[in-house]
Amino acid sequence: MPTAVRFAPWKPGPAGRPADGDGEVVVSVTEFTPHRPWAAACVHVAGLALRRTWQDVDGAIGLWLWTTTDLPRPRSGSVSVWRDEKDLLGFVTRPDHRRVVRAYRHRGAMRSTAWRTGHFDPDATQETARPLLTGRTPWPRPAGTRP
Template sequence: MSTPKSRLLRSPWRPGPAHAASGTPVLVSVTDFTALGHGQAGAIALAGLRLRRTWARTPGAVGMWLWTDPRGKRSGSVSVWADERSLGDFVARPDHLRTVRAHRGRGTMRATSWTAERFDPQDVWAAARLFLTRSTKGIS
């Protein structure tokens, strides 16, 4: 019996206030939240949309995509940053901390980040998609 492939749906690119100069390295961060149930999946996806509304005013943010796999009760983000400090500042923001605390214990989270030598949207999305579509068995 074959397992149905996950289907990732992606939002349009949302630019931030930082610009990735040609040839300048960027930090890429990918999050993957798997909810315990469909109700939690919808709630966390909605919380992500709320955070996305602030993106144009988020210091150091080059831009981001939100993504979801509704059948898999999964959602998350692929965000691109000017530097590690900007990502750290965002993670420590009160609205982000409220979101994390509100959904703690309602699913599992995995994440990764890497430095890309330059920002190429197709390359960044392809690398993120590879992380998001590989097996999650044994990962918490």
């Protein structure tokens, strides 16, 4: 059975969208797979709490939270869009984000990837991320690791 990925509505950030979608942006995709299914709900709630502060995150263009209902291992994460890598790094190092990562890092597996695109199209961005989230495309290996 194919994996169903459900996206929450787009949440705009303070950076706004590039004019007419033009202008280079950075897209970041994260995924959390809990060791125990009941941890998925806790992580999803923590993601919703971070989403509520999204309008205060400098350089954020916007994001979607996503989730699957795969059993026995539901997964969740985000697809976020940034002005540049510096802004993405600023979010990753925010105390509220670090607190969530620390709270769940031993309760599951987290992975992420990012890429640049010269034209931001929300539908195309979701469709580029979807094969990662459904398992049809393997996640890129971190630099310096062996297969």
